[in-house]
Amino acid sequence: MKFSFALILTALLGLRISAAEAQISKKDKNVSSILKNVNPSDLEAHVRYLADDRLQGRLPGTPGYQIAVDYVVNHFKTAGVEPAGENNSYLQTVRLRKAFTNQQAAIALNDGRGNEENLKNGEDFILYPHFEDPQVSLQAPLVFVGSGISAPELNYDDYAGINVRGKIVVIRRGAPQSFPSSVAASSMNLNTLLQTALDHGAIGVIIGAPTNHVTAPKRITGLRLPDGKMAPSGSYISDKIKVLSVFNRQRFNQLLQQANLDTARIYTSLRTGKPASAEMPQVLKATYTNTYQDITSYNVIGKITGSDPVLKNEYVVHTAHLDHMGISTPVKGDSIYNGAHDNASGVACLLEISKLYTQLKNKPKRSVLIALVTGEEMGLLGSSYFTMRPVVPVNSIVANINTDMPTLIAPLLSVVALGAEHSSLSKQVKEAANYLNLSVESDPEPEQNRFVRSDQYSFVKQGIPALHIKYGNKTADGANNLNLTVQQWRETYYHKPQDDINGIFDFKAGKTYTQLNFLISYQVAQNVNQPTWNPDSFFSKTATGK
Structure with missing residues (x-):
């Protein structure tokens, strides 16, 4: 049986779709209304704090990284996010060598x-x-x-x-x-x-x-x-x-x-x-x-408990890496690698997503974990530890949605869902993108090998369907060559001290990006069926025994 976009979104998000507009059903009225609560100024405030020189580039094992940890923990407590770390805390200890x-x-x-x-x-x-x-x-x-x-x-x-x-x-x-x-x-x-x-x-x-x-x-x-x-x-x-x-x-x-x-x-x-x-x-x-x-660092993990008595024991995991590169080789007289885009912006989006979930009157069926992980710049170490020694049974994790350097430098009109083509998660991506009037494109830069270069890959190796949302190529002038702008930005800012709050930002695009990632995970958390790998996917072999 084929289902229309309207029927699917009605079932998963509680939305009623007319030919002219998307309307909220009375049953799940707060789902669309809370999307309006994402404020670009809040995203900017998170980035400004996390990318401040005082944090000295958030290198794991340093006082600057600890300041970032404390900031996330305080946010979780204020927002009403439950602790999901070790010993009823928000922290998972990650020892590095x-x-x-x-x-x-x-x-x-x-x-x-x-x-x-x-x-x-x-x-x-x-x-x-x-x-x-x-x-x-x-x-x-x-x-x-x-x-x-x-x-x-x-x-x-x-x-x-x-x-x-x-x-x-x-x-x-x-x-x-x-x-x-x-x-x-x-x-x-x-x-x-x-x-x-x-x-x-x-x-x-x-x-x-x-x-x-x-x-x-x-x-x-x-x-x-x-x-x-x-x-x-x-x-x-x-x-x-x-x-x-x-x-x-x-x-x-x-x-x-x-x-x-x-x-x-x-x-x-x-x-x-x-x-x-x-x-x-x-x-x-x-x-x-x-x-x-040997040094000690931390993943910071919060939880929103699901509403279904059975499905609440399954988890959708949002990740973003909290670390960056610390103090290193000076470039143009600056030696602090602030990591504003990489990845204070991704952390900011997840902090706002955690607020959206706590504001939902009716929580989704599955539980949601919000994990800010350490050591990504050192080789995906925090996410590797999380998937090898998870705070919940690994078989209970049904999907990962990763956020790494969204590159919020222009209006967000289209997206690339890295990895979604390998699993049923592509359906949730398309529905969420349609709701926000975004188009979904194939990767414009496959040579960058981005699918294996961030924390979603740690989940893929454990057989867990995962994706990573990046910008597409669509531009307001119709030239549809945003990848050229991103390439120029990368040459100036990527992994350089110049990636600070004084760089190029479009926090309105950050609002849309946050809404999109929330809608994807919400659908997964509501759907009674777990995400599955496509049978012909190369990565389906890693799911054996999961």
Whole structure:
């Protein structure tokens, strides 16, 4: 049976739709009326506070981040949001470990014919630190595994027919041209590459850099679990992976050529979806030591309890990351990375969404969690911890709606729902967008790999349908090229001290963005059916056993 837009929205939102306008039914009259309570000036006040120099860039483990935590907690208390953290508080403790590799880290290559060469640290290669072993010494053979992807469901597997157990895999990062952008982004994600290598028994990973310049990341940070063990992050997967190294492009190509592998032929083959894995004669020796700095941070989590006696035990989760980059390299004389757009604006939207839910006279059937998470800029660490050690049973989480850097710099006329195309959440997006007279577009910048670059991806890896609302391309003048404006904005502001309250803002657009995200989650919370992955979605495989 086919349902019209009017019938669906009547059932889910309590709205009565006429040909001319959307009207509120008497039963759920407060749903549309409370949308008017989103005030652009309130959004601005949140951003102004959270992006103030006093918070010094909200780096986890610093007094500035604690000020942000206290601000959110006070807001939750004032709004009447229930605590959903540990010990009847709003806080979930997240322990982080910063790891550093010594400057004397060494790699030597034996070509298999008795010739050994010492590589130059910081020039030929960089080594990521190991998060659990202060001292690592390793010797193991190499094996080339193409792009390092194992996706039999897509008829592609770089590991098919080759034994990597006890070896170091050599990966040329990329994905076949036939892969959809979000699938390609997930396949190339460092955490995915490491997990795939581990699943096949590898003990080390070498990745080729796209240029001849390799730079060690400023911060390598991982999660420490309550038992002291480390948990997966974007740069760490297991104590069984002893070596993670990046070779510059020239040295990487030489590595393959010394194994009599034709790099031009191999790279063409990989792009066209034909695996080119091969045994290699070289043996790698690595020796390095690591030092650690352990810090404590927090996710801040509030709850609005649902009204249905059964469905209230299921949860829709809103997320936005509370952290930013702290104090770092000066740009134009400013060294405080305030993170006004990234992501004080996203936090502001969630604070206002939490108020909307508390103002609802009739709460939705399911419960709603509002989670402001830590460590996103360090590798999605706070959201990873939340999904690995959730404050509610992970099987009770039905959907995640993430808000990261909405980029509120122009009127909001259309949106992109990153990830919604993979699940039934696309229906809620379309209904909410129609209600607000917004159009829904496909991603105008698929090369940015945005679906795997923010906290929604932590939920996807746990098999939970998730999405992230971004701006579309529609503009008032009909040129429909907003992505060009966003690109120019990004060059000036993104991850720079210039991203402060004095930058470009359109808080009226922030009002619409807040309303949209609220309406999406409200529909999910009201619908008796849980969101589902599309059967043909690449990400549906992660939902097995959920």
